[in-house]
Amino acid sequence: MVVTARLEDDGFITGRLGEVFVDLVDTLVSEFESVDLLQNLTEFTVELLPIAASGVMLADPHGSLTVVASSHESARLLELYELQTQEGPCLDCFRLAQPVVNTSPSEAVERWPVFTAAARGAGYASFHSLPMQLRDKTIGAMTLFCQSSSTLSTRDVKLGRALAAAATIGLLQERAGREKDLLSGQLQEALNSRIVIEQAKGVLAERNGVTVEAAFHALRRHARGRGQSLRGVAGEVIAGKWNGIFTP
Known part of the structure; x- marks a missing residue:
């Protein structure tokens, strides 16, 4: 694929990947929105990996997943x-x-028969999923959809995980910033x-x-009395x- 060929270009790796990672962790801009960051993540994965589409789910405080971004409908x-x-x-x-x-086609059918049938009906022959994870904290997962029965190389998996981790850092950094601001406000009060x-x-x-x-x-x-x-x-x-x- 063209993307794979481009990834072999050290100049492209240094330039484009640098831009991508900065974008995924830069949450200090005033107009930062988490959904926008995750939308960028899905589009970057399609750009940089040999896949056709990508989607991200995040967990709420109770551990229930919600779809928050996708590269394609x-x-x-x-x-x-x-x-x-x-x-x-x-x-x-x-x-x-x-x-x-x-996951092999036969294993996919065995593990997820209903989902596999739906994915193939939508034109995707294989799919992979990577955790949105920073060390031992997992906040969601990202699914990668391929139009052919392809496998991801070790390099592809490492890059995909790095992209997901960068976005996770961005989200956790922004969340920590809000919590820090709240705490600072409370301390000042x-x-x-x-x-x-x-x-x-x-x-x-x-x-x-x-x-x-x-x-x-x-x-x-x-x-207290009043x-x-x-x-x-x-x-x-x-x-x-x-x-x-007042009567002391």
């Missing part, structure tokens, strides 16, 4: 059919957290609250002639809404 429909019948290479790949590749509370403690201590510790206990009592947040009550104290109801 026929691949998307087959992936949906696989979920419907609960039979196919992508499901096995995800459950085993291992590649399912180079905590710091801001603490500043307001410390100021309110000082105001209460000075006005009542008590220790800062006693003022803090009074502040907490008032907040079902208000500690920061909210502290803000009212600082704003001058003190009316003498």
Whole structure:
């Protein structure tokens, strides 16, 4: 195939693969969307591997797979059919957290009779599945569809796994970034609250002639007794809404 011939060109490998991998892990751009990244993954695999179509499924927090991207509509429909019948290479790949590749035609019929018949009806003679995986974390699987009864070389499998891993890194990096942003926001909120509370403690201590510790206990009592947040009550104290109801 033309793609295979191009892959033997070191210049192409250095140039095009470099671009592809950067694209798959670059999630720091403001317009980043996970679905777009996975759509690129399916298209890149068709471009770089001797296959005709590709589809990706990701697992939700409960471990249920969902079709999220495909290079062709026929691949998307087959992936949906696989979920419907609960039979196919992508499901096995995800459950085993291992590649399912180079299955013989007879073995495919034996393992996935319904899916194999549907795939062949759609014009695909063979199919393979690679995990969306980073070390021991598997978040989904990618199925590769071929129009001939072909086998993937060791090189093809390694490249396919590398592409899937790069996309997985991109997804996990973006997810970690969101979680980090959330945590940072929560930490900043905590710091801001603490500043307001410390100021309110000082105001209460000075006005009542008590220790800062006693003022803090009074502040907490008032907040809890009225079902208000500690920061909210502290803000009212600082704003001058003190009316003498605090009794340390």
